[in-house]
Amino acid sequence: MSSNGEPSYDAEARRDTPLALKLKKQIKGDGPLPADEYMRACLQDAEHGYYRNKSAIGSAGDFITAPEITQVFGEIIGAWVAVTWQQMGAPDRLRLVELGPGRGTLMSDITRVLRRVPPLASALSIELLETSEPLREQQRAILADCGFPLAWPAAIEPREGVATILIANEFLDCLAPISWVKGADRWARRLVTVDDLGRLQFATEFMPSAGKHIALRFPDAAEGSVYEEMPSEGFAAGLARIAGQSPLVALLLDYGSSDDGLGDTLQAVRQHAYEHPLASPGEADLTCHVKFSWYREDIEAEGLAVDGPVTQAEFLGALGLVQRASKLMSANPEIAHDIEAGVARIMAVPGMGDRFKVLGARSAGLPPLAGF
């Protein structure tokens, strides 16, 4: 990031990655692609998608996440799972679901804690939703000895008689929003097209009556404003289907804002540096900031209760992260410095501590969740 906080990179850079060539051919044949389809192709294209092929996370990958920074993050979430299970009435069958488990580090740290809670440990099974085969392999390896039944289903289905706790860290930012751009007097869908020089470029398309709902939300938006409509409705409906069968609690952690608002947040990161989102399709991680107000509204509209959003620092602080870290530091003086640095990084304000927000969701009738 540059000093003013905006990513700085060469906005004209375009590389002919295998996916760029494939998309350009497709656009020449079928016309421009909506920007959300572009983002999905970049992340999930069956041949060339970023998450199909790359093992992106960690210091050798493209970006780093809280569980990769410090084990204390996962241990605190593990303790939160134990408390939440109790709040759910200590059901004798509990399914712990993780969406987008990455290298499996968070789940591994959680299970280390849960093994020490015997009545919960005998209730527990684990489901991991992961599209990346290389990451599934890493998850299998790190969780091989965790002691709990593991499954990698293609979708998280409702299950009768089994309570569900669902966790997603840095997953929602991978879900493509529908992007809109304000024209002189109307909102248009943001598209990706090919320019005269044969390079991918953003463009807009005005469709009759489209974008009216945004015009109502932002009547005074300036020309060129971008609005990202969250894909939260389908996500909330999925939670409601699970909660329709048995008690459900969900914990969603991601970077973004608590409020709604205008702004282009689509960003590309490759080898720990920002680049233009059209620069290397399939070889950079593309994400958008999560607007939690959308998730909150849609989850409530489905009849579930929500807690938060609060900042990551507030959530982890309320759960005793600092106390847990100092205990661990006294027990392991040789790594005390690393623990301290990791905790400082995920709790930093301004920084990860306030850029990341946490939203809880629960079946109606369950008590408010710990940490909010």
Ligand code: SAH
């Ligand atoms: N939660 C991990 C990894 C975050 S990266 C951590 O905190 O370290 C995003 C993760 O979501 C990756 O594991 C990626 O493969 C997965 N993912 C992205 N889109 C997905 C989708 N549509 N379905 C399932 N998994 C997805």
